[in-house]
Amino acid sequence: MVMDVNRRTVLRLSRYRKALQRFSELGFVKVFSDNLGEAVGVTSAQVRKDFSLFGISGNKRGGYQIDSLLETLQRILGKGRVQKVIVAGAGNIGRALIHYPTFEKEGIQIAAAFDIDPAKMHRKERIPVLSLDEMPRFIEENGIEIGIIAVPEIAAQEVCDRMVRSGIRGILNFAPIRLRCGDENVVINPVNLQIELENVIYFVHALGKNQDTAPVNDKIKVNHL
Amino acid sequence: MVMDVNRRTVLRLSRYRKALQRFSELGFVKVFSDNLGEAVGVTSAQVRKDFSLFGISGNKRGGYQIDSLLETLQRILGKGRVQKVIVAGAGNIGRALIHYPTFEKEGIQIAAAFDIDPAKMHRKERIPVLSLDEMPRFIEENGIEIGIIAVPEIAAQEVCDRMVRSGIRGILNFAPIRLRCGDENVVINPVNLQIELENVIYFVHALGKNQDTAPVNDKIKVNHL
DNA sequence: GTTTTTTTGTGATAATTTTCACTAAATTGC
DNA sequence: GCAATTTAGTGAAAATTATCACAAAAAAAC
Numbered sequence: 141m142v143m144d145v146n147r148r149t150v151l152r153l154s155r156y157r158k159a160l161q162r163f164s165e166l167g168f169v170k171v172f173s174d175n176l177g178e179a180v181g182v183t184s185a186q187v188r189k190d191f192s193l194f195g196i197s198g199n200k201r202g203g204y205q206i207d208s209l210l211e212t213l214q215r216i217l218g219k220g221r222v223q224k225v226i227v228a229g230a231g232n233i234g235r236a237l238i239h240y241p242t243f244e245k246e247g248i249q250i251a252a253a254f255d256i257d258p259a260k261m262h263r264k265e266r267i268p269v270l271s272l273d274e275m276p277r278f279i280e281e282n283g284i285e286i287g288i289i290a291v292p293e294i295a296a297q298e299v300c301d302r303m304v305r306s307g308i309r310g311i312l313n314f315a316p317i318r319l320r321c322g323d324e325n326v327v328i329n330p331v332n333l334q335i336e337l338e339n340v341i342y343f344v345h346a347l348g349k350n351q352d353t354a355p356v357n358d359k360i361k362v363n364h365l
Numbered sequence: 366m367v368m369d370v371n372r373r374t375v376l377r378l379s380r381y382r383k384a385l386q387r388f389s390e391l392g393f394v395k396v397f398s399d400n401l402g403e404a405v406g407v408t409s410a411q412v413r414k415d416f417s418l419f420g421i422s423g424n425k426r427g428g429y430q431i432d433s434l435l436e437t438l439q440r441i442l443g444k445g446r447v448q449k450v451i452v453a454g455a456g457n458i459g460r461a462l463i464h465y466p467t468f469e470k471e472g473i474q475i476a477a478a479f480d481i482d483p484a485k486m487h488r489k490e491r492i493p494v495l496s497l498d499e500m501p502r503f504i505e506e507n508g509i510e511i512g513i514i515a516v517p518e519i520a521a522q523e524v525c526d527r528m529v530r531s532g533i534r535g536i537l538n539f540a541p542i543r544l545r546c547g548d549e550n551v552v553i554n555p556v557n558l559q560i561e562l563e564n565v566i567y568f569v570h571a572l573g574k575n576q577d578t579a580p581v582n583d584k585i586k587v588n589h590l
Numbered sequence: 591g592t593t594t595t596t597t598t599g600t601g602a603t604a605a606t607t608t609t610c611a612c613t614a615a616a617t618t619g620c
Numbered sequence: 621g622c623a624a625t626t627t628a629g630t631g632a633a634a635a636t637t638a639t640c641a642c643a644a645a646a647a648a649a650c
């Protein structure tokens with residue numbers, strides 16, 4: 141059985157990590173797979189399978205030591221060192237990310253933001269907002285690997301190309317368009333807020349219609365999507 | 366074979382819709398399943414399966430009429446009428462959503478935002494920012510069904526409970542916590558920006574390590590996550 | 591020390607989701 | 621009109637993902 145480390149597994153790992161942090165803060169020392177599963181919304185078997193995939197093992201009847209498990213997950217998720225990230229686009233979403241409260245504590249450092257609009261530039265801020273033209277050099281000089289695209293749809297592909305040419309290896313893309321990138325070694329993770337909202341709207345309507353006339357095959361029964 | 370209308374299918378539907386809008390703007394009249402697949406990043410068979418699930422049919426050899434297909438998708442996705450939405454939390458993300466440029470055009474109307482901080486309130490704006498205490502009445506009086514949670518983690522569950530009690534049926538949750546909601550008929554869609562970013566970071570590191578020493582089982586080979 | 595209980599780790603199984611591959615229909619070219 | 625070609629629609633197959641269920645280990649109880 142070849143079980144792959146896929147996107148979903150890693151997302152769950154991040155959630156386990158978050159849950160463990162809370163448990164740790166509450167003073168707990170050990171945790172069982174069903175505690176973690178309950179906290180994250182998956183089965184205990186799923187938790188154990190995920191861990192086994194990364195060679196994480198606990199103690200039979202003893203569960204997992206929270207501290208060491210947390211350390212292991214931190215290491216797997218690359219939390220060992222500070223991860224520098226840049227943001228292209230200092231509009232609404234870009235600014236929200238620049239000020240995202242927990243990034244700093246979590247080892248994610250927004251090194252700079254870039255925009256095409258001179259009015260948005262702030263060179264003297266703690267997180268400077270520079271000209272988009274300066275982005276390639278900034279990426280190269282600072283060895284930035286991760287970029288966030290928060291520019292309008294029309295500019296997104298161009299910004300993506302520039303990022304990749306300058307050395308960016310992973311992109312979180314908020315522009316509502318599918319970015320094409322020839323390089324197989326570049327990871328692109330799209331986040332489309334409108335589509336996420338439309339998804340909620342769809343299921344609210346679908347549930348509304350199936351209130352009491354639900355046919356057998358309609359397994360529309362969601363709480364968490 | 367019972368194929369379910371699931372989250373992913375609806376997400377794809379939204380993407381097809383978006384692609385169709387672009388095709389339509391470019392003056393195209395008809396489209397084939399492989400055009401749509403290519404635009405969205407899925408196979409043509411996937412496109413046809415998705416459509417067949419909703420009883421959408423095209424013409425053999427003729428493809429699909431863009432206009433009528435677009436109308437059908439709009440209807441399925443509830444684009445017939447304006448969907449009113451409220452936002453709890455007028456912090457960075459809340460404000461970004463309030464000013465999200467395409468919501469208006471797409472029939473999504475942010476009716477109001479709510480915050481606990483008096484300094485953030487703006488009763489006279491086009492999209493007013495009101496006190497969180499006013500939220501329940503606003504939801505009831507305006508028959509709001511969809512809510513966005515963009516408050517700090519600590520307040521999210523409480524806001525969720527209030528929303529649901531007041532009649533909200535679907536929630537887009539940006540707080541980095543799993544919301545519990547007893548009501549099976551309430552849909553919750555979590556969007557965790559930090560976790561999405563961590564996902565990119567993980568795969569960038571994973572790809573970096575497996576540059577030329579990739580073992581057989583490591584199927585880490587991603588472009589779009 | 592032995593029995594009982596609990597919980598991990600995992601192979602087997604089930605469920606879900608996607609892709610394949612082929613039929614049938616429509617269009618085009620001649 | 622007929623053959624060739626293209627593309628939708630879909631059952632079957634494959635691939636992926638999640639769950640079950642049970643053996644083995646550790647701890648607790650007695």
